[in-house]
Amino acid sequence: MRILHLSDTHLERTDAPNKHGVNATESLRLMLAELRHQRGVDAVVVTGDLANDGAVEAYTALKELVGEFARGLGAPVFYTTGNHDERVAFGKVLGSGHPEPESVLESDSVPEPEVSERAAMSTVGGWRFITLDSLVPGKVHGHLSRAQLNWLRALLRRPAPQGTILAFHHPPITLDVETQRVFGLRNPEELAAVIQGTDVRVVLTGHFHLQLFGFLASVPVWVTPGVVNRIDLTTAPGTERAVRGASASLVELGGATGPLFHTFHARDPRAHETVYELGEERVRSLVRDHG
Numbered sequence: 001m002r003i004l005h006l007s008d009t010h011l012e013r014t015d016a017p018n019k020h021g022v023n024a025t026e027s028l029r030l031m032l033a034e035l036r037h038q039r040g041v042d043a044v045v046v047t048g049d050l051a052n053d054g055a056v057e058a059y060t061a062l063k064e065l066v067g068e069f070a071r072g073l074g075a076p077v078f079y080t081t082g083n084h085d086e087r088v089a090f091g092k093v094l095g096s097g098h099p100e101p102e103s104v105l106e107s108d109s110v111p112e113p114e115v116s117e118r119a120a121m122s123t124v125g126g127w128r129f130i131t132l133d134s135l136v137p138g139k140v141h142g143h144l145s146r147a148q149l150n151w152l153r154a155l156l157r158r159p160a161p162q163g164t165i166l167a168f169h170h171p172p173i174t175l176d177v178e179t180q181r182v183f184g185l186r187n188p189e190e191l192a193a194v195i196q197g198t199d200v201r202v203v204l205t206g207h208f209h210l211q212l213f214g215f216l217a218s219v220p221v222w223v224t225p226g227v228v229n230r231i232d233l234t235t236a237p238g239t240e241r242a243v244r245g246a247s248a249s250l251v252e253l254g255g256a257t258g259p260l261f262h263t264f265h266a267r268d269p270r271a272h273e274t275v276y277e278l279g280e281e282r283v284r285s286l287v288r289d290h291g
Contacts, residue, residue: 001127001162002040004075005249006031007047007169007206008226010084011062013055020275022244024052024228025061030266031227031246032069038250041073043124047206047224048082048134048169051089059093076100081118081135082169082207083142096120097131105133105151119148121155127253128160128199132168134185140290142170142185142207149194156198162254163201171205171223173214177233179240179283180208182291192217202251202259209242211249211263222261224249229275238280245271 012018015025046066051058070077079097081090090097096104098120105119117133130152134142156164172188174180184207185191195203196217203219209226210233225247235241246266253259265271278286 001042001125001165001253002038003165003204003251003253004035004038004041004044004073005047005204005222005224005251006044006066006227007224008049008082008209008228009046009062010049010052010226010228011058012052013057015061018052018228020229020242022228022275025065027228027246027266027268028062028065030268031248031264032065034264034266035069035248036072038073041075042127043075043129044070044073044077045129045131045165045167045204046077046079047167047204048080049084049206049226050079050082050094051086052084054084054086054089056089056092059089063093076122076124078122078129078131078167080131080168081133083135083140085135087116087118087133087135087137090118094118098122098129103155105148117145117148119151123160126161128155128162128164130155130164130166132166134168134170140183142168143187144168144185144191149190153194156195156200159199163199165202165204165253166195166200167204169205170207171212171221172203172216173212173221173223175212175233178238178287182287183207188216195219201253204251211247211261213261220259222249222251222259225263235277236280238283240278240283242275242277243271244268244273244275
């Protein structure tokens, strides 16, 4: 199983630079152009923050760009929500996030179906793809609801022929970085209790705009860097800097030495230029306001 994993495209409602001067659509086009030579790709997974402000126009542009790219590979695309996404607009354009889902979360706790959590399951070549919805409206951090965890637990009771790939936005692992601890998944221990001892082979996430690898309940967790920019952790403790440079990942499962993870970086003449830089006081303010 070969998966191209992208995240954090942050497309705007128009094809124009964002407030930091980065054209997110051009970053995505550049990344997809760099990936055009990949062969044997079985699926494309895009783990959230698809649209920067939840605009229908942004989801439409994303679906067209990534869809055209994936059709050239003969691979399905699976999308998840992120904290910048909006469920109604997401659903209007992308539905459940799966082209032909075999199972979709149905929650009695949300009376309006159009704003319900976007979680679904599909099978590709004997591998089960499950996407979850860690979006907490109006918040930066993520949380997986009890309804989703119960639905996931029920699905995992029956192993898939090859195994399960779990994808959502907020990482359940963090470095010793305050923003990651505060803005990541808030209930990783509840997810760990559900996936421990099951056929989940890998958890794919995004959100941190950098690459990171770890384990949750002995399951490999991969955080792919962002398409719109990446976070540079060489800055002084308590500060944050984002730099230009679109990135994506290749995930290989099922081999004797897998899982394998490889990161691609688009050839951008302005790569590594500073997009924004936050001092200690600004970071403390963000943590205080959103933590």
